Amino acid sequence: xxxxxxxxxxxxxxxxxxxxxxxxxxxxxxxxxxxxxxxxxxxxxxxxxxxxxxxxxxxxxxxxxxxxxxxxxxxxxxxxxxxxxxxxxxxxxxxxxxxxxxxxxxxxxxxxxxxxxxxxxxxxxxxxxxxxxxxxxxxxxxxxxxxxxxxxxxxxxxxxxxxxxxxxxxxxxxxxxxxxxxxxxxxxxxxxxxxxxxxxxxxxxxxxxxxxxxxxxxxxxxxxxxxxxxxxxxxxxxxxxxxxxxxxxxxxxxxxxxxxxxxxxxxxxxxxxxxxxxxxxxxxxxxxxxxxxxxxxxxxxxxxxxxxxxxxxxxxxxxxxxxxxxxxxxxxxxxxxxxxxxxxxxxxxxxxxxxxxxxxxxxxxxxxxxxxxxxxxxxxxxxxxxxxxxxxxxxxxxxxxxxxxxxxxxxxxxxxxxxxxxxxxxxxxxxxxxxxxxxxxxxxxxxxxxxxxxxxxxxxxxxxxxxxxxxxxxxxxxxxxxxxxxxx
Amino acid sequence: xxxxxxxxxxxxxxxxxxxxxxxxxxxxxxxxxxxxxxxxxxxxxxxxxxxxxxxxxxxxxxxxxxxxxxxxxxxxxxxxxxxxxxxxxxxxxxxxxxxxxxxxxxxxxxxxxxxxxxxxxxxxxxxxxxxxxxxxxxxxxxxxxxxxxxxxxxxxxxxxxxxxxxxxxxxxxxxxxxxxxxxxxxxxxxxxxxxxxxxxxxxxxxxxxxxxxxxxxxxxxxxxxxxxxxxxxxxxxxxxxxxxxxxxxxxxxxxxxxxxxxxxxxxxxxxxxxxxxxxxxxxxxxxxxxxxxxxxxxxxxxxxxxxxxxxxxxxxxxxxxxxxxxxxxxxxxxxxxxxxxxxxxxxxxxxxxxxxxxxxxxxxxxxxxxxxxxxxxxxxxxxxxxxxxxxxxxxxxxxxxxxxxxxxxxxxxxxxxxxxxxxxxxxxxxxxxxxxxxxxxxxxxxxxxxxxxxxxxxxxxxxxxxxxxxxxxxxxxxxxxxxxxxxx
Numbered sequence: 021x022x023x024x025x026x027x028x029x030x031x032x033x034x035x036x037x038x039x040x041x042x043x044x045x046x047x048x049x050x051x052x053x054x055x056x057x058x059x060x061x062x063x064x065x066x067x068x069x070x071x072x073x074x075x076x077x078x079x080x081x082x083x084x085x086x087x088x089x090x091x092x093x094x095x096x097x098x099x100x101x102x103x104x105x106x107x108x109x110x111x112x113x114x115x116x117x118x119x120x121x122x123x124x125x126x127x128x129x130x131x132x133x134x135x136x137x138x139x140x141x142x143x144x145x146x147x148x149x150x151x152x153x154x155x156x157x158x159x160x161x162x163x164x165x166x167x168x169x170x171x172x173x174x175x176x177x178x179x180x181x182x183x184x185x186x187x188x189x190x191x192x193x194x195x196x197x198x199x200x201x202x203x204x205x206x207x208x209x210x211x212x213x214x215x216x217x218x219x220x221x222x223x224x225x226x227x228x229x230x231x232x233x234x235x236x237x238x239x240x241x242x243x244x245x246x247x248x249x250x251x252x253x254x255x256x257x258x259x260x261x262x263x264x265x266x267x268x269x270x271x272x273x274x275x276x277x278x279x280x281x282x283x284x285x286x287x288x289x290x291x292x293x294x295x296x297x298x299x300x301x302x303x304x305x306x307x308x309x310x311x312x313x314x315x316x317x318x319x320x321x322x323x324x325x326x327x328x329x330x331x332x333x334x335x336x337x338x339x340x341x342x343x344x345x346x347x348x349x350x351x352x353x354x355x356x357x358x359x360x361x362x363x364x365x366x367x368x369x370x371x372x373x374x375x376x377x378x379x380x381x382x383x384x385x386x387x388x389x390x391x392x393x394x395x396x397x398x399x400x401x402x403x404x405x406x407x408x409x410x411x412x413x414x415x416x417x418x419x420x421x422x423x424x425x426x427x428x429x430x431x432x433x434x435x436x437x438x439x440x441x442x443x444x445x446x447x448x449x450x451x452x453x454x455x456x457x458x459x460x461x462x463x464x465x466x467x468x469x470x471x472x473x474x475x476x477x478x479x480x481x482x483x484x485x486x487x488x489x490x491x492x493x494x495x496x497x498x499x500x501x502x503x504x505x506x507x508x
Numbered sequence: 509x510x511x512x513x514x515x516x517x518x519x520x521x522x523x524x525x526x527x528x529x530x531x532x533x534x535x536x537x538x539x540x541x542x543x544x545x546x547x548x549x550x551x552x553x554x555x556x557x558x559x560x561x562x563x564x565x566x567x568x569x570x571x572x573x574x575x576x577x578x579x580x581x582x583x584x585x586x587x588x589x590x591x592x593x594x595x596x597x598x599x600x601x602x603x604x605x606x607x608x609x610x611x612x613x614x615x616x617x618x619x620x621x622x623x624x625x626x627x628x629x630x631x632x633x634x635x636x637x638x639x640x641x642x643x644x645x646x647x648x649x650x651x652x653x654x655x656x657x658x659x660x661x662x663x664x665x666x667x668x669x670x671x672x673x674x675x676x677x678x679x680x681x682x683x684x685x686x687x688x689x690x691x692x693x694x695x696x697x698x699x700x701x702x703x704x705x706x707x708x709x710x711x712x713x714x715x716x717x718x719x720x721x722x723x724x725x726x727x728x729x730x731x732x733x734x735x736x737x738x739x740x741x742x743x744x745x746x747x748x749x750x751x752x753x754x755x756x757x758x759x760x761x762x763x764x765x766x767x768x769x770x771x772x773x774x775x776x777x778x779x780x781x782x783x784x785x786x787x788x789x790x791x792x793x794x795x796x797x798x799x800x801x802x803x804x805x806x807x808x809x810x811x812x813x814x815x816x817x818x819x820x821x822x823x824x825x826x827x828x829x830x831x832x833x834x835x836x837x838x839x840x841x842x843x844x845x846x847x848x849x850x851x852x853x854x855x856x857x858x859x860x861x862x863x864x865x866x867x868x869x870x871x872x873x874x875x876x877x878x879x880x881x882x883x884x885x886x887x888x889x890x891x892x893x894x895x896x897x898x899x900x901x902x903x904x905x906x907x908x909x910x911x912x913x914x915x916x917x918x919x920x921x922x923x924x925x926x927x928x929x930x931x932x933x934x935x936x937x938x939x940x941x942x943x944x945x946x947x948x949x950x951x952x953x954x955x956x957x958x959x960x961x962x963x964x965x966x967x968x969x970x971x972x973x974x975x976x977x978x979x980x981x982x983x984x985x986x987x988x989x990x991x992x993x994x995x996x
Contacts, residue, residue, distance in 0.1 A: 154671070162669040166661030169876070173654030181650040181845030183642070216704065216870035223869050232720065245868075252868040357669030359875035380733075380740040381711050382704035382870060386877045387847035388657070 043078055044085035048093070051086065055095050055106055062425040066096055066104040094436065097418050100411070107421065124276045126235050126258050127475035129251035148498035151466025153243075153293060153442050154358060155488035159412055161396075161405050165357055168401070169392040176391075184387040186379045188214025188364070192394035196364055199397070202332070203325060204339025205348070211366045213378055214385050217358075218323045221349035221365040222246065222286070224377050225319040226253055228370040229347070234283035237276070239268050241444075241473035241482070243293040246286055246321065250475075257475040258282055264435060267292060267299035270306055277314055284317045289337045291324035294444040294473055294484040296437025298334045305340040312345055317370070322350040324440040326406060329414035334439075344368030352393055354440075355406065360389040413441040416487040423496060424485070427503030443485045447506055451481045459505050465498050531566055535574035536581070543583050543594055551910040554584055554592040582924065585906050588899070595909065612764045614723050614746050615963035617739035636986035639954025641731075641781060641930050642846060643976035647900055649884075649893050653845055656889070657880040664879070672875040674867045676702025676852070680882035684852055687885070690820070691813060692827025693836065699854045701866055702873050705846075706811045709837035709853040710734065710774070712865050713807040714741055716858040717835070722771035725764070727756050729932075729961035729970070731781040734774055734809065738963075745963040746770055752923060755780060755787035758794055765802055772805045777825045779812035782932040782961055782972040784925025786822045793828040800833055805858070810838040812928040814894060817902035822927075832856030840881055842928075843894065848877040901929040904975040911984060912973070915991030931973045935994055939969045947993050953986050 054060055066087070067075065073083035087104050090096045096104040149156075173180045187193065193209035200207040215221040230236060232254030238246060240259030250257050258280055261269045267289060287307070289299040299307070311318050320337040328334065338346040347370060351363030362385065367374040378384075396402050420443055421434055428447075435444040447453065453469035460467050468486075470479025489495055542548055554575070555563070561571035575592050578584045584592040637644075661668045675681065681697035688695040703709040718724060720742030726734060728747030738745050746768055749757045755777060775795070777787040787795070799806050808825040816822065826834040835858060839851030850873065855862040866872075884890050908931055909922055916935075923932040935941065941957035948955050956974070958967025977983055 157666045157670050160666065160669050162664070162666035166658070166664070166668050166876075169661060170654070170658040173657060176650070176654070178645045178648065178650035180654050181648050181847050182645050183841075183846040216874075219871040220869060249868040252864055353671075358671040359669050359872075361870065361872065361874040376740055380737040381708060382849065383707040384847075384849070386704075386849045386874050388654075389874045389876065 044082050044089060047076060047078065047083070047086035048089040051090050052093065052095055060106045062106050063422040064106045065102070066106065068103050099415065099418070105418075105422070107418075107425070124240070124258055124260050124272065124280075125476065126256050126280060128256050129247060129475050146464060147461075148465040148494065148501075149489055150485045150498065150502070151468050153354070153440075153468075153484070153486050153488065155354065155409075155413075155441060156490060159409060159488070159490065160357060161401065162357065164401060164405075165360070165392055165396060168395050168399075169388055172391045172395055173388060176388075180388055182387060184384045184390065186384045187212070187375055188385055189387065189390050189394060192362075192390050192397070193364075195394055195397040200336075200366075203322070204335035205366070207366050211368075211371065213365050213367070213371070213375055214390055215349075215351075215363040215365050215378065216361040216382060216385060217353045217363040218321060218349050218351035219245065219249075219363070220361075220378075220382065221351065221363045222319060222321060223249060223253075224365060224374045224381065225347040225349055225367060225370070226250070226255065226284075226286070227377050228367060228373045229317045229319070230255055230283040235280060237273065237282050237285040237287075238475070239287060239292065239295075240475075241294055241470065241479050242286075243288060243321070244468070244472040246288075247473075247475055250286075259475055259478075262292070262295055262297065264295060265297050266303055267295075267297050268303075268307065270303060270310065273307070274310055277310065277316075282316065284319060285311055286319045286321070287337065288321045288323070290322055290334045291327060291437055291439035293324065293440065294435075294442055294468070294482075296435040296440060296442065296444060298438060299337070301335060301340070304335065304337050308337065308340045308346060312343060316345070317368075318346045320346050320348050322348060323354055325350060326355055327410055327413060327441075328439040329410055329417070330438075338366065338368070341368070347374075355409065356393065356396070356402065357389075360393060361385070362390055362393045410439075412490065413439075413487070416489065416491060417441060417443065419491045420485060420487040420495075420499065423499040424503070427500050429503075429507050432506075441486065441488045443487060445483050445485060447481045447483065449481050451506055453479070453481060453483045456483065456505055459508075460502060463501055463505065465502055465505075467502065532570050532573035532577060535564060535566065535571070536577040539574065539578050540581065540583055548594045550594050550913040552594045553590070554594065556591050587903065587906070593906075593910070595906070595913075612728070612746055612748050612760065612768075613964065614744050614768060616744050617735060617963050634952060635949075636953040636982065636989075637977055638973045638986065638990070639956050641842070641928075641956075641972070641974050641976065643842065643897075643901075643929060644978060647897060647976070647978065648845060649889065650845065652889060652893075653848070653880055653884060656883050656887075657876055660879045660883055661876060664876075668876055670875060672872045672878065674872045675700070675863055676873055677875065677878050677882060680850075680878050680885070681852075683882055683885040688824075688854075691810070692823035693854070695854050699856075699859065701853050701855070701859070701863055702878055703837075703839075703851040703853050703866065704849040704870060704873060705841045705851040706809060706837050706839035707733070707737075707851070708849075708866075708870065709839065709851045710807060710809060711737060711741075712853060712862045712869065713835040713837055713855060713858070714738070714743065714772075714774070715865050716855060716861045717805045717807070718743055718771040723768060725761065725770050725773040725775075726963070727775060727780065727783075728963075729782055729958065729967050730774075731776060731809070732956070732960040734776075735961075735963055738774075747963055747966075750780070750783055750785065752783060753785050754791055755783075755785045756791075756795065758791060758798065761795070762798055765798065765804075770804065772807060773799055774807045774809065775825065776809045776811070778810055778822045779815060779925055779927035781812065781928065782923075782930055782956070782970075784923040784928060784930065784932060786926060787825070789823055789828070792823065792825050796825065796828045796834060800829075800831060804833070805856075806834045808834050808836050810836060811842055813838060814843055815898055815901060815929075816927040817898055817905070818926075826854065826856070829856070835862075843897065844881065844884070844890065845877075848881060849873070850878055850881045898927075900978065901927075901975070904977065904979060905929060905931060907979045908973060908975040908983075908987065911987040912991070915988050917991075917995050920994075929974065929976045931975060933971050933973060935969045935971065937969050939994055941967070941969060941971045944971065944993055947996075948990060951989055951993065953990055953993075955990065 069083045073080045193212040197207040197209045235256040239262045338348040348366040431448045433446040457469040468484040470482030557571045561568045681700040685695040723744040726745045727750045826836040836854040921934040945957040956972040958970030
């Protein structure tokens with residue numbers, strides 16, 4: 021690939037105007053300027069570090085430092101073995117509150133009928149899959165798991181159809197407990213109960229700590245499935261605004277808790293769906309402190325916690341919970357096999373109550389899928405798979421951001437998630453995403469419109485885009501078509 | 509085998525005293541007398557029909573007729589290819605009400621702590637398995653199902669881990685709908701939702717038609733798992749006595765409904781657990797009429813409906829429900845694979861509500877076990893299996909009745925179920941079955957004591973015995989040991 025001529029404007033700035041500014045910073049500034057004035061466009065490959073160092077007559081480490089700085093600012097993205105590429109032009113992380121900071125009001129969720137709309141498209145392979153937050157089956161180890169399940173079934177013989185214990189097989193709970201160290205937890209197998217995905221985990225948690233009519237604090241926006249659960253269980257929602265990079269606004273939370281009576285908090289602290297933030301550890305600590313001071317339990321939906329695009333797993337909220345008030349819920353549904361329905365709950369103080377509820381709700385999980393996941397964890401298959409899967413998600417999210425940057429009109433804003441596979445996109449204020457939702461469906465494209473994620477009809481000009489599918493010409497055409505619809 | 513000398517007493521009665529009485533009836537009477545005076549003892553093999561006809565100088569059809577009459581009276585039981593055997597001496601079906609016909613009182617179920625006791629023995633293979641109502645894994649087609657699952661998993665390939673739809677795979681619902689004709693139903697696939705066993709089906713039904721604090725009519729006695737569900741869901745129970753052969757006392761029900769406000773009825777009309785009755789069709793019709801006249805839904809737990817020992821399947825309660833007020837719940841957990849957790853619900857008027865609740869409780873069933881059961885149904889494996897399984901249950905129940913008749917003290921009464929694999933046993937009034945429960949556990953024998961089956965502590969001198977295991981010397985020793993404990 022031919023690199024655009026970067027040397028001439030760059031060289032003219034090499035003579036230090038501000039002598040104290042390090043060389044790598046000046047180089048980064050000038051590259052940023054070139055990207056801003058479209059000398060490099062979103063998706064373009066930047067000159068290689070080696071070439072750049074040669075052209076700029078700086079050392080390779082200095083050139084590398086410049087690129088790293090530019091990456092930290094969000095202008096370029098490193099792709100393994102391919103070098104640096106210009107990020108989506110409009111893809112700076114959204115700096116301010118995503119929701120209008122008006123006083124939170126309790127919602128009885130009666131206005132959330134749109135929730136039923138997404139469903140019809142979930143499983144229609146003819147639709148461009150930007151709607152539901154699901155990875156492509158092609159990315160998941162369906163075949164490998166099927167082989168493991170056959171092996172487990174043969175080994176169990178006639179016992180394969182037996183009831184398992186309500187809390188799930190010890191073999192699986194032990195593996196999950198071991199892995200909980202990475203999330204800053206230190207769970208024992210007995211702290212855990214296997215559930216039917218995170219859905220049942222959260223259902224059991226809500227039933228353990230609340231009664232119909234109670235009000236639950238949620239993030240605004242939050243995953244519509246959680247709102248649907250609140251509604252069906254006869255609960256009310258108190259939506260608190262989130263920051264794009266830090267999660268729930270702690271001041272707004274503290275004020276709201278002084279004014280409203282709530283029974284618990286339901287939060288998605290890591291790779292939030294739809295916004296993508298990871299709550300900073302300090303905020304996690306603080307929100308637990310705030311809840312504990314009022315005797316409130318927190319239900320933590322850590323569904324995407326294992327799915328950092330790069331580097332270490334973020335700590336769970338429950339890692340900052342010395343007294344057992346955080347109910348930690350997660351699942352292998354997003355990362356391994358949605359249809360196996362293997363999730364788990366560590367309910368702290370409420371563990372016994374959760375077990376009693378699990379017994380009367382579904383008795384126990386199906387045994388074979390649970391043992392299959394256990395075996396896949398034990399033999400290292402899960403870790404190997406997750407390394408490549410996380411990288412796939414990273415690439416897909418990056419590609420989607422680039423494509424949206426190219427295709428959508430000026431003035432949009434995009435989240436910059438460091439994990440998971442959804443993007444949250446603020447469209448120009450005049451766009452009505454419910455209207456867009458129907459127009460897109462007409463063209464065979466599923467999206468998730470902003471109001472799905474709000475108990476009170478907010479986020480009218482937002483959409484969530486699923487990036488769970490590998491990049492393809494079909495996906496690319498889908499983005500282009502969606503961009504046209506947004507502009508219309 | 510040498511037959512006891514039957515000829516001499518018999519011949520002396522061959523000369524007709526009452527000339528109008530048919531020969532076969534006189535033969536049956538005399539055989540009955542010999543059994544009553546212990547000439548033949550419980551478990552003994554009767555002379556073959558051929559030999560009996562020769563000895564009595566009657567035709568083979570007449571001899572056969574005599575035996576059939578004796579069988580209808582409950583004194584002998586036919587075993588395929590083995591001839592007729594004397595039934596348990598004390599095993600006449602219990603003619604009167606099993607429960608004390610005192611006025612039903614609403615119970616808040618706070619006194620049902622014993623419910624938690626059985627659990628610890630459910631999965632302990634060291635215990636003699638008379639406690640939980642489960643069939644032996646050796647009887648179930650675990651291996652065949654595992655092979656089907658492997659085949660299904662291979663065919664699905666990478667899609668095997670996908671989410672299935674909330675209502676469950678169409679392929680399975682279609683098969684269940686087809687089979688519903690045998691139960692007098694005429695369900696369409698869309699009338700059905702696949703659930704996690706009958707447990708989830710009943711949980712969803714209860715949530716669809718009741719709110720915490722409501723009172724639900726139950727049979728007295730009834731399956732303790734149902735009582736546990738009521739308790740955990742914050743519901744109260746109104747227990748109505750049952751007749752040993754007809755089920756819920758319709759007069760008592762009608763009176764109770766005039767006095768108490770209830771939100772629904774929860775009934776087990778076919779092969780009731782623990783009593784074993786099948787409600788006569790006329791009673792089914794009448795109970796639906798009574799409920800409908802008061803606008804009350806009925807939740808039907810038809811878990812054992814497919815498990816008639818011989819002959820046709822009894823009709824479901826829902827077969828007598830023209831207006832959709834009966835919520836039909838069942839499962840393959842007892843008959844095929846407890847651990848696959850594949851049940852179903854046909855909720856009539858409440859189907860939409862049940863689907864919404866299923867979505868927020870567990871999202872969907874795991875796909876592979878559901879598709880595996882579907883395939884097993886389609887290729888005829890289920891029907892072949894059920895033929896032999898029902899016969900095994902019949903034999904095991906008969907053997908257990910014989911053995912209890914031999915071993916337990918005089919004065920006990922036993923149910924005579926025509927399906928399923930549990931026996932309900934009334935012990936002498938002085939026996940405290942909770943005390944017996946602990947003493948039996950000490951000797952490594954699990955049983956289910958009567959008070960488990962009552963919200964208000966009744967059935968103190970009753971126990972339920974699981975006959976789900978093939979007869980063996982271990983089972984036989986268990987019955988003998990239990991008999992000793994009862995006598996102590």
